[in-house]
Amino acid sequence: MEENYSEFYLAKCQKRLKEWRAPLDGWFCKKIIDVREDNEDAPLATCELCDCNKVRFIHVMDHDLYFEEVCVGCICAGVMQGDILAAKERERQMKNRAKRRKNFVAGEWKETAPMGALRTYTRMHRGQRIWISVYPGNRHYVRCNEKSISRYKGRPIRDFYSAVYVAFDLADPVEELL
Ligand SMILES: [Zn+2]
Structure with a gap:
């Protein structure tokens, strides 16, 4: 199990890495995915290294000397990285971010003075101002940190x-947490 780190567990992980002819350490976390980001009842993931099937945050591990990424839970990520504490800290940060996201989604927006048919809503998050502009035809633009985005998952925001x-x-x- 992911939670119970022990010499036995470590040996099991390393055995599997050897079976794969994969490096035993020196991996880095490329990204981290919350499988319950959009749905609190979404099924949990399975760690590819130890087969624990209760993984909410998938640490996607990469290595220059291995041909593919490996998706694992927190402790296995720590084993592969050679730094359990770093993996635990990453996981903790993701949990906090998930809470912030929940509050953010429920939070209120303030409408700015309308300009013609354009409607703009704004609010702050962690010291940054964010705007959502809604143009005629229901086209939504999001602005923050001098970036402007009009697409979500490849589609225009409707x-x-x-x-x-x-x-x-x-x-x-998420990138800031890695
Ligand atoms: Zn694992």
Whole structure:
């Protein structure tokens, strides 16, 4: 199990890495995915290294000398990285971010003075101002940190909820936690 780190567990992880002819350490976390980001009832993931099937945050591990990425839970990520504390800290930061996202989605926006048919809503997050502009034809633009985004998952943003998710990712990027 992921939570119970022990010499036995470490040996098991290293055995599997050897079976794969993969490096035993020196891996780095490329990205981290919350499988319950959009749905609190979404099924949990399975760690590819220890087979624990209760993984909410997938640490995507990469290595220059290995041909593919490996998706694992927190402790296995720590084993592969050679730094359990770093992996635990990353996981803790992701949990905090998930809470912030929940609050953010429920939070209120303030409408600025309308300009013609354009409607603009604004709010702050972690010291940054964010704007969502809604143009005629229901086209949504999100602005924060001098970036402007009009697409979500490859499609134009057509509803306010999607714009709010985009706004959160802009103002509170996962990349900063790695
Ligand atoms: Zn694992």
